[in-house]
Amino acid sequence: MKYIIEICVGIDIAIFGIAYPIIITEINKIGDKYNSNYLPNIFRLEWISKEPKFKYFNFSIFQYILLTTITSFILLIINAKPWFGWDNIFINNSAELIVLLLTAFLVFCFLSWIRVVTLFNGNPVKLLKYLINKYQNFNGDTETKKYLLRGINDFAFYTIRNQDTHLQEELLGFYWDEFDKDRVDYLNKIDNLKCTKEHGFEELKNKGVEYSAELYDLVYRINLETLNHNNFLTKSLEYNSVSGWWLLGKGFNQVRISELTFRNLWDILILNLGKEKNIKSYWSKAHQYCNYAFTIYPDYEYGEIEPRNKEEIQLKQDERIRFLEFNYTLGGLLLQQNKYETLNYIFNYSSSSPPNYVLLPQSIDDIFYWFIRFSGRSNLRIEEIEVYFKFPNLDNYGVSYKVKYWICSYLCLLYIRQFSLHQYYTFQNHTGFPTLPEGKQELNELLQNIPFFTICLKDIMINKKLLKSVGLNVIVKEKKGEIEKHLLEVEKLVKEKLNYTQEVKEISSTKLEVFENNSVNIIKKALSNYDDILLNYDKNVVYDKSPKLVVNGAIDLMPKSAFVNDDIPHLNFDEVLANSIVSNSIDKYIPSSFTVARTERYLVHNENILNALSSFFNSDTKKEDIIIIGFNINYRLKEILEKSNFDILYKYSTHRLLKDVLFVLNKNDLPRIYKRDLNENEIKKHNLNVISDELKLYSSVLELNKKPKLKLDWINAGYKEEDLNSDPKVQIALSFIWLLLWKKDRRIVQIKISDPSLEQGIESDFEKILPF
Known part of the structure; x- marks a missing residue:
């Protein structure tokens, strides 16, 4: 046992003093060879290298075993006698046995540790x-x-x-x-x-x-x-x-x-833009992917027209469009970066014979579909592309128009390319005119984008270096006139179909009814705001012939599409004219009639307004017969007035000069409204129909192209005939005549609040005001 202990102690000291420091040095090198920060952490996941979490200590399992073995030497040094008089070979040699067992376990763990370290630093x-x-x-x-x-x-x-x-x-x-x-x-x-x-x-x-x-x-x-x-x-x-x-x-x-x-x-x-070979590798892979990834065949039930997997087919189609969109964006990037040789490669890459360019347009239809998709105002995809698919040197927000320009220019380059393609099959028509959409909104969008298409096309045609690099210089030289004429023909076809679509469609009776009902409601509500300051017409009253104001309706033009079903939606088509009448006529002329009919006027400062108003009342005045009306009163003046004992009606007016004005008058002197019937000639000329007997309100919606005389009137008024023809119009009318009549014998007092910023004259002496 004596020699065994000496051997154990020697082994433990050798491991602790010699091998351990060497191995620690090797452990510190783990990951250096591979330039990895993760391999040292993975090494610590091995059971022998794990570090149990204790509050005050942070050692690995091997370190704990090594420290425990070294600490067991204390038992040999103490050499204590057995407790309680126990006397047998195990008790008497317990210290040596503990050291022996710990040393054997340490050697096993050390060899396991060596194996793991060798593994991480080895092959x-x-x-x-x-x-x-x-x-x-x-x-x-x-x-x-x-x-x-x-x-x-x-x-x-x-x-x-x-x-x-x-x-x-x-x-x-x-x-x-x-x-x-x-x-x-x-x-x-x-x-x-x-x-x-x-x-x-x-x-x-x-x-x-x-x-x-x-x-x-x-x-x-x-x-x-x-x-x-x-x-x-x-x-x-x-x-x-x-x-x-x-x-x-x-x-x-x-x-x-x-x-x-x-x-x-x-x-x-983006990372590989400088390495043409890598971009080509991507394109060949994308080409192969597009050939197979989106292929799905319809699965029909017996006797059914629609396939069972209709949703899956649509999903695959959406995936294909998204994939192509990504690659057209790449084309715009290559054009912006002047990677002309790479463009030449993708223009000619095909894995089949005859060639099939699955990542490029198959027809002029495809060209215009993608052009509108990228340039259309209603499409928000270009903003997403700007954020997530940035173009180098355009990495600031708000440059989507530049991104749009480069992608659309790439599509114009592909448009020229269509004129260079060979026809391998009888059904192929690379330069045929596009199939025009049926909806007016889509037609209008296509028409609005043709000028931008023309700009991009011209920029491509003058870039001789680009055209030569992609092999289209000869095509442009020989077919430039044909290419430009083709685009003009497309524009002509769009205009013709647009006009035809608009002409054949009839005005919707439903929309016409909505227009009439909403117009009545809006005008009726606007007039009701003045119910407390307008009296009904009384033929027995003697009226003044001079201050007679007229409130009337209006006639305007609007695109016919606003009143046609399944066409371009027009926001508030049923309210815009009525709201215009309210703003420009009712809310303007009813309040301003008080200014025209006034018999007295005073200029008063804010601070004196309450004293001025008090001057109109004395002990003989019947306050219930007097009314005070304020038009467009500012909030400071309103605060002063609301703290007083005066009952004031606050009204709004669109008249720009009617601001901070008060009128004081007897309620019997309020204006009276007379709703007059329209002239028969006027009714006949504009085909007017009564839509409200109460308001004496007439309405009509007429197609100008069917009313030559009305159309001529608008041309004489300054409208261009080509504008009226290119976008068919309807004349919308809301007609009425309301007379605002004032008594001949009246007292209407106007009080204007002085404005220091304006030259309005000397303030009035309100002490001279006569009470009612």
Whole structure:
């Protein structure tokens, strides 16, 4: 036992004093070889290197075992006698046995520790296989698994830097499995939600597959490494990353691409703008993906017209459009960056014979569809593109018009390209006129975008370097007139169909009824605001012939489409004329009639207004017979008046000169409204119909093209005939004549509040005011 203890002590001291410091040095080097910050943390996940969490100590398991073994030497030093008189071989040699057992355990742990350290500092392929196996079999917390994946990613970057083909073989299989696993998990989630009918199914289905942040970072970092290092031996790893193969998948039975994946793809393409080979790699992969990923065949029930998988077909179509949109945006980016040789490559790339350019327009229809999609005012996609798919040197917000210009210019370049394509099949017509939409709104949008199309097309045609690089210089030289004439013909066809569509459609009786009803309600409500200051007409009253004001209706023009069903919606078409009459006639002339009919006027300061008003009343005045009306009173004056004992009616007027004005009069002197019938000639001329007997309100909506005399009147009034013809108009009328009559014998007192900023004369002496 004596020699055994000496051997144990020697071993323990050797481990503690010699081997331990050497191994610690080796541990500190873990990750340096691979330039990894994650491998040291993964090393600490091994059972022998784990650090149990205690309040005051932070040692690894091996360190605790080593310290415990060294501490057991104290038992040998003390050499205490057995307690309670116990006397047997185990009790008498308990200290030596403890040291022996601890030393044996320490040696076992030390060898395990050495094995792990050797693994992490040894052969890269062996370590990678170990990490992959550990990652795939790990079922613990998510953060630990992320650390393992990040550590494996560091091997991918190391492989590129050191051109290690052995590591590449291991990594390729692993990463294909990882990306496929995320896609399969996404499909399983959709199936589970669909089966259980849980909330979120539609949202997840439309969202698309999103990979982990570690996988997105892997693809971006590999692209970065290939740009910084010459890569000759690890082409497969580079290609899968650069081409977007991992992110897109193989194309068969593919899942929806998420917006997050598109954004990461864009970042990769921006990174590779200076390396033409990488952009070409992406294009060839995208071409293959587009060929297969969006293919879906309708599945019909016997005797049914619509397929059972109608929703799936539409979803695939939406995915295809989104994918093409991304690649047209890429075309705009390449044009903006002057990557003309790359454009030439994508214009001619095809994997079939005869060629089929699936990522490029197949017809003029496609050209205009995409042009309107990117340039249309109602389309917000261009703002999203500005935010998430930034163009270098245009990375400030609010430059969407520049992004739009480059993408639309790329489409104009493709428009020219259509004239260079060969016809391989009888059904192909590369330069045929587009199929025009049926709706007026779509036709108008197309027509409004043609001038912008012309601008972009001219800019492309004068760029000789671009045209020569993409092989279209000869086409432009030979067919420039044909190309320009083709665009003019498209514009002509759009205008003709637009006019025809507008002419054949009849005015909607429903919209006409809505217009009449809302007009009556608006005008009736406006007039009711003056019920307390207007009296009904009395033929027995003697009226003054001089201050006679007229409140009347109005006639205006409006696009015919406003009154046609299934056409461009016009906001407030049923209210705009009535509101205009209220503002420009009723709320203007009824209040201003008081100014015209006044018999006295005074200019008074704010501070004196209450004294001035008091001057109109004495002991003989019947206050209930007197009315005070204030027009457009400011809030400070209103505060003063509301603190007084006077009952004041506050009214609003659109007359710009009627501000801070009070009128004091007897209630019997209020104006009387007389609603007169319209002249028969006027009714006949404008085809007017009574829509309110109470208001004596007439209305009509007439097509100008069917009323030549009315149309001539508008031309004589200054409207251009071509404008009236290009966009058919209707004449809308709301006609009435209201007379505001004042008694001949009246007293109407006007009090104007003085404004220091205006020259209004000397303030009146309100002490001279005579009471009512």
